[in-house]
Amino acid sequence: MKKVVTSKEMASLDAYTIHDVGIPSMVLMERAALAVAAQIQKISADRERILVVCGNGNNGGDGVAVARLLYLKGYHVDLFLTGNSQKYSAQMAQQIQIARHYHVPEVNNPTWHEYTTIVDAVFGVGLTRPVEGRYKEIIQRMNETDAKKVAVDIPSGLDGSTGRVLGTAFCADLTVTFAFMKQGMCFYPGRSLSGKVVVADIGIYDYPGNYGRPVWQLEREDMKQLPQRVPWGNKGTFGKVLLVAGSKGMCGAAYFAACAALNTGAGMVKVQTVEENRIPLQSLLPEAMVESVFSEEINQQLLSWCDVLVIGPGLGCQDESRERANWFLAHGNQAGKPVILDADGLNLLSMNPGWKRYLKGNTVLTPHMGEMGRLTGLSISELKEDPVGAASDYAKETGAVCVLKDAGTVTAGCRDEIYINMSGNAGMAAAGSGDVLSGMLAGVFCMYLNNIKVPDPARMAALGVFLHGLCGDRAADAAGTRGMNARNILDAIPLVLRDFETGNREEHYGKIQ
Ligand SMILES: NC(=O)C1=CN([C@@H]2O[C@H](COP(=O)(O)OP(=O)(O)OC[C@H]3O[C@@H](n4cnc5c(N)ncnc54)[C@H](OP(=O)(O)O)[C@@H]3O)[C@@H](O)[C@H]2O)[C@@H](O)CC1
Ligand SMILES: Nc1ncnc2c1ncn2[C@@H]1O[C@H](COP(=O)(O)OP(=O)(O)O)[C@@H](O)[C@H]1O
Ligand SMILES: [K+]
Numbered sequence: 043m044k045k046v047v048t049s050k051e052m053a054s055l056d057a058y059t060i061h062d063v064g065i066p067s068m069v070l071m072e073r074a075a076l077a078v079a080a081q082i083q084k085i086s087a088d089r090e091r092i093l094v095v096c097g098n099g100n101n102g103g104d105g106v107a108v109a110r111l112l113y114l115k116g117y118h119v120d121l122f123l124t125g126n127s128q129k130y131s132a133q134m135a136q137q138i139q140i141a142r143h144y145h146v147p148e149v150n151n152p153t154w155h156e157y158t159t160i161v162d163a164v165f166g167v168g169l170t171r172p173v174e175g176r177y178k179e180i181i182q183r184m185n186e187t188d189a190k191k192v193a194v195d196i197p198s199g200l201d202g203s204t205g206r207v208l209g210t211a212f213c214a215d216l217t218v219t220f221a222f223m224k225q226g227m228c229f230y231p232g233r234s235l236s237g238k239v240v241v242a243d244i245g246i247y248d249y250p251g252n253y254g255r256p257v258w259q260l261e262r263e264d265m266k267q268l269p270q271r272v273p274w275g276n277k278g279t280f281g282k283v284l285l286v287a288g289s290k291g292m293c294g295a296a297y298f299a300a301c302a303a304l305n306t307g308a309g310m311v312k313v314q315t316v317e318e319n320r321i322p323l324q325s326l327l328p329e330a331m332v333e334s335v336f337s338e339e340i341n342q343q344l345l346s347w348c349d350v351l352v353i354g355p356g357l358g359c360q361d362e363s364r365e366r367a368n369w370f371l372a373h374g375n376q377a378g379k380p381v382i383l384d385a386d387g388l389n390l391l392s393m394n395p396g397w398k399r400y401l402k403g404n405t406v407l408t409p410h411m412g413e414m415g416r417l418t419g420l421s422i423s424e425l426k427e428d429p430v431g432a433a434s435d436y437a438k439e440t441g442a443v444c445v446l447k448d449a450g451t452v453t454a455g456c457r458d459e460i461y462i463n464m465s466g467n468a469g470m471a472a473a474g475s476g477d478v479l480s481g482m483l484a485g486v487f488c489m490y491l492n493n494i495k496v497p498d499p500a501r502m503a504a505l506g507v508f509l510h511g512l513c514g515d516r517a518a519d520a521a522g523t524r525g526m527n528a529r530n531i532l533d534a535i536p537l538v539l540r541d542f543e544t545g546n547r548e549e550h551y552g553k554i555q
Contacts, residue, residue, distance in 0.1 A: 105163020
């Protein structure tokens with residue numbers, strides 16, 4: 043799990059390390075420059091020509107130090123100091139003095155096409171306003187070259203908190219970022235502009251003070267947290283999922299969610315749906331049971347049978363759908379069962395705000411941007427401006443976990459734990475992917491039924507979101523991002539889970555012959 047910080051938080055961490063811990067700024071800068079130089083050495087052959095473009099601040103200071111380190115290693119490096127010497131930060135001025143001592147070459151008007159690597163040290167996390175004028179022109183020239191492009195800390199022009207471009211931005215192949223992943227590099231377009239990201243340890247660590255909300259990015263390694271399947275279990279042990287899903291003419295969503303729950307390892311699945319969906323569902327997914335009677339007695343039986351509920355995929359918003367959602371949401375939460383509320387379940391929630399009283403810490407809401415707009419009254423552009431804030435505010439307001447789905451899905455619980463998801467791809471922007479997610483989330487909740495240590499529901503939801511993206515990536519490997527569909531994601535679930543299972547099995551039972 044990697045910590046993710048905003049520009050403002052990074053500035054506080056820098057200041058804390060320098061002033062409270064006592065590590066001099068020049069020491070941090072040297073470590074930062076060493077990390078960048080090491081990465082450049084990996085991608086640049088000896089004879090290549092490197093141009094390091096520096097601004098006035100400490101990001102520029104890093105760049106000057108990088109140029110010096112590479113020059114002293116024998117690289118053909120030129121420094122291009124773009125700013126006004128009157129405005130140099132103290133460290134930048136000191137770095138220039140050191141570089142001049144070693145006669146690192148400087149150019150004022152670079153012949154751009156001669157360079158094979160361009161290093162961007164114009165602006166870092168200190169960018170405060172849109173890039174204009176001469177800086178804009180320089181960044182555009184840097185982007186136009188065919189050289190390999192390396193950004194120091196963050197591509198210049200990128201807002202380190204939102205991922206938005208401020209005026210114009212450097213488009214990097216590689217970004218060497220310091221201490222922590224920056225939030226603006228997790229969201230598009232920042233994520234595309236950053237290229238490959240290496241997070242370098244430069245001696246800045248977390249501190250116990252509260253400088254903001256902790257935000258995390260899950261990694262493959264974290265999937266090892268998923269509990270292994272207990273060897274003594276039966277189908278009841280592994281969880282019973284009830285899906286309140288599907289309406290007349292909307293059977294597919296119920297199928298995707300039900301199949302996803304089974305493929306993620308749930309022991310049994312029942313679908314509460316309309317009679318019209320019985321035959322198609324049972325033909326498509328004979329493993330699932332179907333119930334179409336909606337009565338107090340049958341509903342109570344379904345509820346006491348299940349461990350986890352999914353309410354909403356393909357449910358529709360008509361009166362009869364509203365009654366179904368209302369009954370199972372109200373009673374499900376009263377019974378203390380985890381509820382995944384998705385799709386029309388969320389649309390019904392926005393039409394019936396009184397339902398918020400049914401939401402609890404183990405309710406997971408999975409709105410995409412459109413659904414979130416209906417729930418909160420915010421526009422999509424407002425939501426995209428600060429998805430972390432939007433998800434976390436809504437989680438706090440409702441007391442539920444909010445999974446705000448997008449290319450970088452944000453999962454927030456009401457206890458301030460926030461996750462930004464980086465798995466998945468544009469092939470998942472296709473009908474049915476969201477239904478698969480809701481079923482997978484139920485499957486992940488089922489995995490923890492027999493576990494002594496049950497993580498916070500927000501963590502379980504974030505693991506499900508990450509897993510969903512990994513399955514999307516596996517589906518894209520098989521079918522490409524254009525041709526893949528929700529069924530490819532369903533097919534990928536067992537394969538992806540198997541990767542993590544093999545390790546577990548060997549760890550627990552020794553190598554299987
Ligand atoms: N703290 C440390 O010791 C460490 C910091 N480290 C490094 O420092 C970076 C942060 O450095 P930083 O805070 O100096 O800010 P930075 O990103 O260089 O930009 C500020 C400069 O840009 C200018 N400027 C801003 N916007 C502008 C615009 N639109 N158009 C034009 N100018 C604009 C601004 O000018 P001003 O606003 O004052 O006019 C100022 O001159 C960080 O990313 C990392 O690389 C590491 O070495 C580790 C140790
Ligand atoms: N470009 C993308 N990169 C990564 N994940 C994506 C991308 N586009 C969509 N997704 C994921 O695919 C799913 C789409 O869900 P949703 O919008 O509810 O679709 P549907 O309702 O059609 O099933 C979400 O989990 C979302 O995060
Ligand atoms: K930069």
